[in-house]
Amino acid sequence: ARKNARRTITIFTSDMEEASRQRAAIAIDLRGAVQNGELELFFQPQNDARTRSLCGFEALVRWRHPQHGLISPVDFIPVAEETGQILEIGRWVLETACTTAAGWPERFKVAVNVSAFQLAQDTLPLQVATALSKSGLKPERLEIEITESGVITDQEHALKIVLALKELGVSVAMDDFGTGYSSLSTLQSFPFDKIKIDREFVKSLTVSPQSAAIVRSTILLGASLGIPVLAEGVETEEQLGFLQLEGCKSVQGYLFGEPLPERRAAKMIEAALES
Numbered sequence: 001a002r003k004n005a006r007r008t009i010t011i012f013t014s015d016m017e018e019a020s021r022q023r024a025a026i027a028i029d030l031r032g033a034v035q036n037g038e039l040e041l042f043f044q045p046q047n048d049a050r051t052r053s054l055c056g057f058e059a060l061v062r063w064r065h066p067q068h069g070l071i072s073p074v075d076f077i078p079v080a081e082e083t084g085q086i087l088e089i090g091r092w093v094l095e096t097a098c099t100t101a102a103g104w105p106e107r108f109k110v111a112v113n114v115s116a117f118q119l120a121q122d123t124l125p126l127q128v129a130t131a132l133s134k135s136g137l138k139p140e141r142l143e144i145e146i147t148e149s150g151v152i153t154d155q156e157h158a159l160k161i162v163l164a165l166k167e168l169g170v171s172v173a174m175d176d177f178g179t180g181y182s183s184l185s186t187l188q189s190f191p192f193d194k195i196k197i198d199r200e201f202v203k204s205l206t207v208s209p210q211s212a213a214i215v216r217s218t219i220l221l222g223a224s225l226g227i228p229v230l231a232e233g234v235e236t237e238e239q240l241g242f243l244q245l246e247g248c249k250s251v252q253g254y255l256f257g258e259p260l261p262e263r264r265a266a267k268m269i270e271a272a273l274e275s
């Protein structure tokens with residue numbers, strides 16, 4: 001038993017070491033990633049819940065590592081936040097998303113994720129303004145998605161940044177609604193233009209009365225505040241049916257499409273225009 005216990009501890013320690021080694025390796029490899037053109041943007045459709053028509057796309061970043069292939073943002077965005085590399089990556093994401101969207105017909109919008117570290121700086125409004133002017137994209141076609149974790153550390157500063165963004169004419173969405181510690185007070189303090197209900201609640205919508213109640217209440221809350229609600233992670237017709245019935249404004253999820261490379265997003269736009 002003793003031997004086993006020791007072995008467990010050894011494995012645990014080496015796993016932690018392995019994890020931190022991996023993070024360090026990622027940070028080093030990430031250094032040249034932007035300049036070497038290793039980042040790619042994928043685009044996931046966002047659709048009107050009632051009519052099902054295409055409204056726009058959320059831009060989601062991936063890293064094509066020369067040895068390891070396509071790496072998920074879940075694995076490198078947290079590292080980039082720790083090292084500050086997120087600033088350079090964030091600028092690249094903004095400029096690439098705006099340039100791509102500028103090539104789409106005017107009625108399609110693009111949503112871009114911004115992380116806590118980016119919001120904590122003063123540079124974001126200028127980065128956004130630069131991305132808009134370089135690409136020629138109209139500000140009302142750009143939406144910035146921020147999570148609660150991005151605004152709670154220094155609320156006052158985050159609010160200043162959000163107001164400056166809105167001054168530019170872009171809209172601001174609250175991402176992952178319901179997963180933080182103070183979703184309601186964040187909603188009270190920030191002038192959001194959209195609420196995105198987290199996938200966690202949508203996932204169990206049709207099997208859990210609790211999830212159904214939370215989703216229903218969030219849609220109602222949005223209606224009372226005059227803020228449209230988007231449901232994330234919609235995978236089934238049954239989920240869509242519930243959301244339509246409750247008056248959810250828009251939807252995003254595998255039912256309408258996974259995140260697509262730029263060319264496949266363009267094809268989806270063509271198909272939407274023909275129908």
Ligand code: C2E
Pocket residue numbers: 044059060061072073074077093113114115175176199232233234235252253254255259
């Ligand atoms: P998120 O903003 O909540 O993005 C939605 C995630 O859910 C995406 O994962 C998407 O592929 C996935 N998803 C969408 N629909 C479905 C569905 O129907 N079912 C399931 N099971 N999953 C679905 P992804 O692309 O791996 O992104 C993960 C997270 O990484 C994002 O979560 C976002 O927080 C972050 N991220 C992505 N791109 C960027 C970026 O450019 N900048 C920053 N700061 N963060 C980013």
Ligand code: CA
Pocket residue numbers: 058113145175
């Ligand atoms: Ca998002």
Ligand code: CA
Pocket residue numbers: 175176196198232
């Ligand atoms: Ca989200």
Ligand code: CA
Pocket residue numbers: 176198199232
């Ligand atoms: Ca989420």
